[in-house]
Amino acid sequence: MPPVIEVEGLTKTYRSGLQALKSVDLTIGKGEIFALLGPNGAGKTTLISIVCGIVTPTSGEVRVAGNDIQKDYRKARQLIGLVPQELTTDAFESVWSTVSFSRGLFGKAPNPGHVERVLRDLSLWDKKDAKIMTLSGGMKRRVMIAKALSHEPDILFLDEPTAGVDVELRRDMWALVRRLRDQGVTIILTTHYIEEAEEMADRVGVILKGQLVVVEAKSTLMMRLGKKTLTLQLQEPLAVLPPELSDWALELKAEGQELEYVFDTHAERTGVPSLLRRMSDLGIGFKDLSTRQSSLEDIFVGLVHDGREAA
Numbered sequence: 001m002p003p004v005i006e007v008e009g010l011t012k013t014y015r016s017g018l019q020a021l022k023s024v025d026l027t028i029g030k031g032e033i034f035a036l037l038g039p040n041g042a043g044k045t046t047l048i049s050i051v052c053g054i055v056t057p058t059s060g061e062v063r064v065a066g067n068d069i070q071k072d073y074r075k076a077r078q079l080i081g082l083v084p085q086e087l088t089t090d091a092f093e094s095v096w097s098t099v100s101f102s103r104g105l106f107g108k109a110p111n112p113g114h115v116e117r118v119l120r121d122l123s124l125w126d127k128k129d130a131k132i133m134t135l136s137g138g139m140k141r142r143v144m145i146a147k148a149l150s151h152e153p154d155i156l157f158l159d160e161p162t163a164g165v166d167v168e169l170r171r172d173m174w175a176l177v178r179r180l181r182d183q184g185v186t187i188i189l190t191t192h193y194i195e196e197a198e199e200m201a202d203r204v205g206v207i208l209k210g211q212l213v214v215v216e217a218k219s220t221l222m223m224r225l226g227k228k229t230l231t232l233q234l235q236e237p238l239a240v241l242p243p244e245l246s247d248w249a250l251e252l253k254a255e256g257q258e259l260e261y262v263f264d265t266h267a268e269r270t271g272v273p274s275l276l277r278r279m280s281d282l283g284i285g286f287k288d289l290s291t292r293q294s295s296l297e298d299i300f301v302g303l304v305h306d307g308r309e310a311a
């Protein structure tokens with residue numbers, strides 16, 4: 001996959017003195033769906049705003065399809081569609097004219113066929129003559145996406161695309177993102193919703209306090225950091241954990257009826273067979289057992305927690 005976005009040693013210190021990005025390195029390949037995850041204030045918007053040329057970096061380099069975002073700004077910017085977090089559309093314009101106008105801003109010749117396709121893809125076709133101010137919040141968000149796609153960008157940035165939207169729109173957006181990817185568009189989305197990254201992304205980057213702490217293929221991230229939880233449903237409830245089981249990280253749940261053991265699937269010894277043997281020796285029987293792979297959410301919570309502890 002040839003690189004389409006290259007970020008090297010990127011830092012941003014706002015005038016207030018706040019360091020929002022601390023030497024970020026990141027390469028994104030053509031046609032990837034990349035999710036940038038992080039809590040509020042981590043630096044996600046700052047990072048994408050720099051790549052889109054809205055915020056000036058303090059130091060470092062960013063290239064978009066080989067074009068330096070400062071020296072070759074117009075070339076770089078033309079390749080990018082940005083759907084910002086906030087809705088900023090002209091209330092009095094119609095959907096059709098605002099989307100067509102956006103295309104013109106990038107110096108592209110009118111192409112009513114393309115605008116129609118975009119509006120149809122976003123279920124906006126029957127609203128094409130409606131004034132923006134008469135649309136619902138979800139529809140306005142669709143218009144923002146239509147604007148970002150109006151000039152046929154190779155790269156689409158979605159800054160928290162589904163914050164505050166209903167389930168239906170979220171599903172539509174996911175479907176749209178997949179279609180765009182199939183057409184070869186590279187997609188970078190920022191999100192707080194782990195489920196969004198888990199559902200959509202090929203790779204995930206986690207940003208904490210301006211530092212990109214992890215960049216991994218989603219599947220690798222889940223495997224590398226993934227833990228499994230073993231739940232044993234006990235035949236007889238336990239009031240307390242027997243001291244003989246203190247070698248295992250166990251927790252009693254469901255009023256003593258369940259025993260939960262979290263283990264690392266990649267550890268040389270998971271501790272599961274020895275735990276079961278010891279329980280049998282102690283006469284602690286179980287009716288049923290199940291295991292659950294930790295989700296990206298568990299991983300993320302763990303990372304945020306570790307990040308806070310390290311800070």
Ligand SMILES: Nc1ncnc2c1ncn2[C@@H]1O[C@H](COP(=O)(O)OP(=O)(O)OP(=O)(O)O)[C@@H](O)[C@H]1O
Pocket residue numbers: 014015016018019020038039040041042043044045046047
């Ligand atoms: N124009 C600005 N001037 C000063 N500080 C800013 C400015 N914009 C953002 N910041 C600060 O930079 C840090 C990173 O903000 P940023 O918006 O990039 O985070 P984010 O990860 O996108 O957060 P959120 O998920 O809340 O959108 C925050 O501490 C924020 O307050």
